Amino acid sequence: MKIFVKSRDINISLHILVWSTLLFLPYFVSTADHDYKIGAIPGLFFTISGIIHAAIFYSNAYYLYPKFWNKRFWWLYILSIILLIITSFQLKYHIMATWFPEVQKDVTNYKFVFAPSIGILIISLVYRKVIDKINSEKEQKEKHAEQLRTELKFLRSQISPHFLFNVLTNLVSLARKKSDHLESALIKLSDLIRYMLYDTQGEKVLLSKEVTYLSSYIELQKLRFGNDVLINYNISSDDETDHYTIEPMLLIPFVENAFKHGLGGIKQPLIDIQLSVNKNRLVFEVWNQSDHEEPDTAKDESSGIGLANVRSRLDLLYRGSHTLNVSDHDNVFHITLTLLLT
Numbered sequence: 384m385k386i387f388v389k390s391r392d393i394n395i396s397l398h399i400l401v402w403s404t405l406l407f408l409p410y411f412v413s414t415a416d417h418d419y420k421i422g423a424i425p426g427l428f429f430t431i432s433g434i435i436h437a438a439i440f441y442s443n444a445y446y447l448y449p450k451f452w453n454k455r456f457w458w459l460y461i462l463s464i465i466l467l468i469i470t471s472f473q474l475k476y477h478i479m480a481t482w483f484p485e486v487q488k489d490v491t492n493y494k495f496v497f498a499p500s501i502g503i504l505i506i507s508l509v510y511r512k513v514i515d516k517i518n519s520e521k522e523q524k525e526k527h528a529e530q531l532r533t534e535l536k537f538l539r540s541q542i543s544p545h546f547l548f549n550v551l552t553n554l555v556s557l558a559r560k561k562s563d564h565l566e567s568a569l570i571k572l573s574d575l576i577r578y579m580l581y582d583t584q585g586e587k588v589l590l591s592k593e594v595t596y597l598s599s600y601i602e603l604q605k606l607r608f609g610n611d612v613l614i615n616y617n618i619s620s621d622d623e624t625d626h627y628t629i630e631p632m633l634l635i636p637f638v639e640n641a642f643k644h645g646l647g648g649i650k651q652p653l654i655d656i657q658l659s660v661n662k663n664r665l666v667f668e669v670w671n672q673s674d675h676e677e678p679d680t681a682k683d684e685s686s687g688i689g690l691a692n693v694r695s696r697l698d699l700l701y702r703g704s705h706t707l708n709v710s711d712h713d714n715v716f717h718i719t720l721t722l723l724l725t
Contacts, residue, residue: 406433423492428483432499435471439500440507442467448511464504471500550575550600553607564606571603579632587628590665590724594618594658597634601656604642612652620660627663627724630700634658636693637669637718645671645716660724667720673711 404411409419409426419426443464451460475496479487486492550572557565578596601616608614638656646652655670697705697720704723710716 402433402437405436406430422495423486423489424495425483425486428479428486431478432475432496435474436499436503439467439471439503440510443504443507444511444514448508468500468504472497475500547576550603553603557607562606568603568606571599571606574599575603586630587725588631589625590627590629590660591625593629593631593634596632597638597658600635600638608646612646612654615653615655615657617656618658620658627660627665629665629722629724630696633693633696634667634720636690637667637720640690640718641669641671641716644673663724665720665722665724667722668718670715670717673714673716 407430409421409429413419413421413426419429421429424432447460447463447467451457451463476487479496486496554565554568554572557568562568575596578592598616598618601614604612605614641654641656645654649672653670653672655668657666657668659666694707697707701722706719706721708719710718
């Protein structure tokens with residue numbers, strides 16, 4: 384709203400500046416000895432004509448054209464501008480005949496008296512066209528931005544239930560085992576939920592918070608699987624990490640996917656997670672073993688939500704500033720995300 388008001392104020396100020404310059408032009412370029420004339424036109428008549436021109440400009444640009452120029456009333460618009468021009472001609476002639484008879488006597492002055500009315504009308508028409516085009520493009524951009532915001536909200540709303548579904552499945556597993564780690568897992572889960580509820584409401588979060596969130600999730604998985612799964616997790620970064628921001632819950636789907644599909648049917652599961660930050664360049668890699676002999680029916684219906692979701696968010700928020708490579712060779716599933724941080 385503040386930007387709109389500021390833009391409107393600038394526009395009004397620009398109009399005042401332009402018309403003030405035109406109306407008082409004779410008093411800037413001429414002198415009283417020459418009756419402030421521009422050519423053969425006295426300064427006062429020039430200024431009065433300028434007021435008439437302003438009336439033509441704004442009548443056409445802000446009333447006649449917006450109101451009548453459409454497929455239904457185009458003929459009414461043509462009739463209106465003809466009447467507007469004729470009225471300006473008569474008004475100028477009456478003023479000229481009453482107050483400036485010396486200008487009237489010289490017929491060669493008429494082209495300088497009457498032609499500007501037509502010129503101003505054309506200028507006002509071009510101005511209206513340009514303004515309409517600018518407003519239309521602005522409106523389209525606003526609609527597009529709103530669509531992106533709506534889509535992003537939807538994508539974020541998908542992440543939380545999907546994530547909680549996977550974590551709760553982990554906790555059920557610990558409960559069935561009557562594991563001593565269940566209490567620690569519940570505490571970590573509460574930290575994760577707090578992050579999702581309170582820290583991810585803005586557009587971006589600090590990278591350090593996202594990394595802490597990711598680490599908590601990995602620790603939760605370690606509590607669940609213990610020594611049954613070998614998990615390598617390494618973070619390397621420069622000293623500027625705390626200043627970078629990132630889309631919240633952007634990295635977790637890759638790790639979820641690794642735990643979901645990198646364990647079943649594999650004798651010695653291994654999941655390798657590497658995150659590095661150098662200046663403003665983040666590189667995130669996840670490896671997990673995959674069992675191609677595992678039937679597709681063994682995968683739950685939500686298995687594709689995470690990766691599809693993160694692809695969409697990357698396209699929305701980091702278009703042109705990220706690369707995502709996914710490979711699945713020799714029973715190893717490997718993703719590499721490179722991201723330019725802000």
